[in-house]
Structures are given as structure tokens and as C-alpha cells.
Amino acid sequence: MSAVTPREIVLAAQAGGYAVGAFNMHNPETTQALIQAAQLAEAPVFLQIGRAIVPHLGLAEAYRMVRHELDRSGLQAPIHLDHGTYDEVFEAIRLGFDSIMFDGSHMPFEENVAATKHVVTVAHSFGIPVEAELGSIPDASDSIDWESHYTKVDEADRFVAETGVDFLAISAGVMHGVPDLEPKPLAIELIERIRDVTNVPLVLHGASGVPADELRQATAAGVHKFNADTDLRHAFRRGLEQVFAQGDRQLEEAMAEGRRQMIEATMEKMREFGAAGRARRPAPEMAAV
Template sequence: MLVNLNDILPQAADAKYAVPCFNAFGYEDARAIVEAAEELKKPVILAANKDMVDYMGVKTLARMFVSLAEESSAQVCVHLDHTYDEDIVFQAIHHGFSSVMFDGSQLPLEENIRRTRQVVNVAHAVGVSVEGEIGSVPYEEGRDHIKSISTDPSEAQRYAQESGLDAMAVAVGNIHRLTKPTSVIDYPRLQTISEVVGDIPLVIHGTTGIRDEDIIKLKQTRISKFNIGTSLRMTLGQNLRRLMNEEPEKFDRLYFMQKTMPFVQQDAMRILELLG
């Protein structure tokens, strides 16, 4: 069942669970993620990041992910991750994404509010949800131009009130693309942000770099969406390498992907249960 963020996040924000947003890098892992959600009867967010958009284009990704969502017994939101260009956001909306993220975190506050509001006006007119970011969640690698700026609660309050967005990503010590859980979460900052943004569900990016005990603590707050990419990429890559080394005479892609996907599904189920 295809849904948007507004169908699944408000309930999570008001309760003590959260919904995982998995970045998928192909049909096989996207399908494994959806099957994990079906197995556990939990909602899930299937996301396409900038690398995949640059590689495949939003039209192809939309057709692949939306078909999986529409045919699933689980609630599946098809989400465009960090996007800095409104033209790409509007393409995604046109081709069927049920949710988009306009990332204006590198912009001055006023411009971030103004441009997010423009995206919201278009998206909401056709039933698509919008995520934005205030502050700037840094990257461990691969995005050297991205700043590291902790979310200012007063700016978060203005952003929530004036942009019209549906979910807000915050920077409270979380870091993209960490391979080990070394992030140190600024709980006092998060508490203050939660108190001033009203009913807006909050989002954490960089979940792989956060300890399980912190994830459990964070899901008790208004954090209702956790973005995960590195964990599943590591699971896929490590198991694919192992399986290919075990059978060097084999070469068929489908053979190895079919053997690897159960490990991806298992990791997705682990995260779904951790957040549930």
C-alpha cells in the first residue's frame, strides 16, 4: 500500500516507536526491505538518495519503488531523500513519489524557509508529503561540501512554523555514513527542539552511527523517522563478497543476489523490530 509520511509519522511521534527509512540501491534490496516490512506487519519508508537519482533518474526509480509499494500488504512510503534542486523534487512528485525531501540545510534560514514553502505548496496540492532539514547533519565521507551545524532550537521553531513542512530532520550529534556507532547525541538540544516545534515529527539521519541504546532512547521522543543506508549496504557488500569467494566458479548475478538478499531482509527486520 502506497502511503506518505503523514499517514505513518504522526502516530509514531505521539507514541514510543519510529519508522525506518531505508535507502535502497536497486530492485533486489528494495524488495527485501518491503518483504521485511510485510513479514513484521510494520510500515516502512523506501528511499532513493542522490547517488541513485544521479545514476538511474527519478522516473525509473519511481516506477520501480512505487510498484513495490502498491503491490505490498505493508504501508510503504516512497521517499526522495536529500535533494537540493527543486526541479528534481518536482520531477519526483510528477512521476509518483509519495514523499520528498527538499534539503535547504546549506542555505540561510530565510531562503530555506522560502524555498521549502514553495515545495510544500506544490507537493501538498497533490497529496505528497515534504521533509526538510534545519541545521546540517555532516557526512563522514563523500559529501565534503556539507557543513556540520547543530540545529538551533529558535531556527527550528521558525522553520516549523513558517515552512509548512511535514517532518523535520535535525542535527543533534548524528553523522551520515558512519560504519561504527560512535555518534554522541545532544539530548538537551533535542529536548529543547521538541518543545518548540509543536506537532512536527522529527527525523534522525545517520542511524548506523548511533548505538542501539541511544536509538531506543530517541524513539521515546518525537523522533519518528530514522534514516538507514550504510548498515544495509555493509550487509549486502560483505555477504556478497563472502558468497562470491566461496563459489568462484559461479558468475551469474541473479544467483548471487538471490543468496544475498535474505541477509539484507534479516538486517532490515532487525532494525524494524528495534524501532517498533
């Protein structure tokens, strides 16, 4: 368990005017990369168990992998369930996850409210904060009907008031993956309007490929947690491919290079989010003499 709670991490980002990064891991090497990047950048981080790894390893095995790497590293960081289903949320609570995201965004609004409210009640009884999503995040494409995906301000207001969620993931121009064409600018005014009616820290999923200046604008508008995976996964893949391009090489050598490049890419994200250096502990006061 993190010594600083997930809620405290995000509220510190809100108070400090920056955003914390939340990144997915896929195997021990990518888990190590995220941990080492956080240590080198002295940045807070959420280690996310997401939709890719759960079908591959199972939720329990994925959690044990991350917990093992985290415990032996000495880093204190929350393990977060990303896009959890209704059943996975309760399994995650039993396993000991530090925070959870329940994704009921595919449900009709009233059903999403009811399901999320129950999840919040149970999770809060264990001291676990809940992130939920309203609106939908499209897959990367050059033909997106954005109005059908954007989070509605009036629904966000009611959703937060009725469910009691700690953080709200919204749709405001981000997408899953990195598009080949120039991405649509973020809807900053929409983010501001949602911030003003909900009064909770906002989350944007799909931060890969978003220009740094737009990330800063989104942070100023109320986003204090960014989820990113694609850019980091591509960095790991580049390391593998560069080693194997040299001929037949050991898999371990390729994964080590993938890990190195993913560390660099993760640290760059932390700098873009304004989180680098934010986990630095103040020096102890000198004793009076």
C-alpha cells in the same frame, strides 16, 4: 499510493512511542529486501529514493522500479524522495511520489525558508507531506566540529512556523556513514528542546552505527522517523562477498544472498526502532451469534 498516508504513518509512530524506518534501495534486489523485511516484521516503512540511485538510474526510472516491486508485492508503503533538490521535488510530484524531502540545508537560512515554503505550498496542494532539513549532517569522521552542524533551536522554531513542513530532519549528533571510532553520543537534550518549540515529528538521518539505547532515547525525545542506509548496504555487500569468496559463482546467486542478509539487517533495524509488529492489522471482530 499507500492506503495509510505518510503523515498518518509518522503520527501513529509519534502516538505509539516508536519510530518508523526509512531505507534507501539501490537495485531491484535491495528494493525487494526492504519490502520483504517490512512484510516479515509487520512494520511500517518508508521506501526512499536517495542521492546514490538518482544519478545512476535517474529519478523517473528509479521511481518506476520501486513502484513495480511494491505493486507486485502487495505491501502498502509510501515511496519517499530523500534529499531532493528543488527541481527534483517538482518532478517527484509529477511522477506520483507519496512524500518528499526537500533539502535546502546548504542554503542560507532565509533562502532555505523561502524555498521550503514554496515547496510545501505546491506539495500540500497535491496532498503530499514534506520533510525538510535544518542544520547539516557531516560525513563520518573522527574530527567533526559539531557546534557548526547542530540544528539551532531558535531557527527550528521559526523555520517550522514559517514553512509549514510536516516533519523536520535535524542534526543532533548523527552522521552519514559509520565511523571507525566510537561515535559521539546523540544530543538528546537538544532534540527535546527542538521538539518542544516545533511540535512536529522529528527525523534523524544517519541512524547506521547508532547504539540501540540512544535510538530509544532519541525516540522518547521526539524523533519518530529514522533514516538508515549504510548498515543495510553493508549487509548486502557481505552476502555478495561471501558467495564470491567460494569461487566463480553466478551473479544472481550472490545477489540472492545479499538480499537475504539485507532482509535480516533491515528487520533488526525495525526492531531497534520499535516499529516491528506495528503494521499488524487487528483481527476482525467475531459476528454476534
